[in-house]
Amino acid sequence: MRTEITDIEALRDHRAAGHDLRDTVLIGLDLTGHGDLLRTALDGAVLLGCEVPDRTRRQAEAAGALIFPDIPDLPYHVYRTRLYTPAELFDGFDPGRPETYADTPDARIYEHSKQQGRSPDPLHALAERLHDHSITTALAEVLATCTPPPVAVMGGHALTRDSEGYRAAMRLGAALGVAGFTVLTGGGPGAMEAVPYGVRMPDHVDELHAELAKSPRFGADAAAIGEWLATGLRPSLPDSEPLTIGIPTWFYGHEPPNPACHLHAKYFANSVREDGLLTVATGGVVYTPGSAGTVQEVFQDYTQNHYTSIGPAAPMVFLGKHFWTTEVPAAPLVRQLARGRDAEEWILVTDDVDEAVALLRKYSAT
Template structure:
């Protein structure tokens, strides 16, 4: 396992302890003028996006290091070491000028990705893949630091803030938060936003719902998104545990990430994002009513459970019996496929949030 070092203080401590840099990964460090730190064995070392003088570059290469330079003229950092915060994604946004959303890093990165098209040139394709790998690594480290099992809530983006369904999703989030779960969502609007708001403000759901309902939907264009965003940012929510993490994508960049999550693991590649979200939800997945994307996630999740390709079969909870058995009858098919398998005992179709949480707790205690 390689050691990753992301700040100069840690690098100095590492070297002061008499350790060399063999098989060490240095990420995003300004190493100009730090010749002494690199004067050691560096066989197998990897330098990602580090600033180097001509002298330190020659020194590192001669010592056996592999150097990946930063890629210029991008609106994002390729070699990230942390997830995004809402404050980072929405930096520069002025609620008094909703159209200023267009100037945020989130909007500029989306515009840049659109300009590359579906098949970006090799340089930009490589940059996006390196970025997404960094996000996956940061997500894994963030979850590993939590003592609470991660559960995911899947659902569509179209749920309006002033709807009964949005309020129900907030209450679901409150129940999951009180049970102590780390809560993952797709990171966008609708149910993906309502759940983390419920996690973070379980005792103020009705008041919060009333405030959010003043801007019920996000629309097209920076101004409409900005009005939706401003209403969300105006709501004060505790910066408390348990943690909420959104996992959105610039593939659907017209859907803004929500301001409710503590962190966002935002990807360029939607396929990596979807598979990653289902894979890291080791405590189970709850499905609220959604459209084709949610149905795709149901069967992608069940495939992992069917073959136990990423670990033991985990709970699949379908919330809203009528929807999942009649309107979109995905649940009966999953139950049929699971018959006689380990996954069967962890599939639940219910209208009762408490029953859903009980199953998740039973699984986490098993």
């Protein structure tokens, strides 16, 4: 396992402790004036996006280091070391001028991604893959500290803020938060937004729902998205735990990330993001009513549980009996596939949020 170092002080401490830099990864460091820190064994060392003077570069490469420069003229940083915050994604947004959403990093990165098309040239393809790898690493570091294990909630993006379904999703989030779960969602609007609002303000669901309902849905242009965002930013959300983490994608960049999550692990590649979200939800997944995307996630999740490819089978909770057994009868098929397997014990179809949380807590205790 390679050691990753992301700030100069950590590098100084590493060297002061008598360690060399063999098989070490340095990320985003300005090494100007710090060439002495590289005067050691560098076999297998990797420098990603570091500022390195020419002479130091030549010496490092001669000593066996691999140096990957930053990629210029991009609206995002390729070698990230942390997840995004809403403040970072929406930097420059003025709630009094909703059209300014178009000038935020989130909107500019989406526009840049659209210009590359579905098959970007090799340079941009490499940049996006490196970015997404960095996001995966940063997400793993955050989740490694979470106890109990994180729980994901899946559901439709089309759920409007003024609907009873949105309020129900907020109440689900409140129950999960009170139980102490780190909560993951797809990071967009609809149920993906309602749940983290509930986690963060469990005692004010009804008042918050009434406030958010003033801007019920996101629109198709920057100004309409900005109006939706301005309303979502109005409540003063506490920074207290448990964490809520959104995992959205610029593949569906017309859907803005929500302002309710503490952090966002935003990806370019939807396939990496979608599979990754299910994989890191080691405490189980709750499925609220959704459309084709949510149904796809059901069977991706069950495949992981069926073959125990990433660990033991985890809970699959279908919240909404009529929807999941009659309107979109995915739950009976999952139960049929799970018959006689370890996954069978952890499949629940219910209308009761408390019953859902009880199953998740039972699993986390194991």
